[in-house]
Amino acid sequence: MTGLGPSQLRRLSQKHLRSRPHQWLMCERLMQAQSLLVQGDQPLAEVAEACGFCDVYHFGREFKRSVGISPAAWRRSELSAAPGR
Numbered sequence: 001m002t003g004l005g006p007s008q009l010r011r012l013s014q015k016h017l018r019s020r021p022h023q024w025l026m027c028e029r030l031m032q033a034q035s036l037l038v039q040g041d042q043p044l045a046e047v048a049e050a051c052g053f054c055d056v057y058h059f060g061r062e063f064k065r066s067v068g069i070s071p072a073a074w075r076r077s078e079l080s081a082a083p084g085r
Contacts, residue, residue, distance in 0.1 A: 037075040
């Protein structure tokens, strides 16, 4: 798609994004998920699908690995800390 080879893509990604392509993509997906989790009351499975995860279990595992707590627990803590809720 980019016309670059895999090693060149990794090298440029590391130089400009300071991460490997997969790490960058995972970070983007998780930031989108965090936004969706606090915007509405979508079920976790719908959030996972909207963010490109293959299933809710993979989403939960990656979210917990990155954030430190499960998506449901994170949502509860964010919603309880938000003013006016």
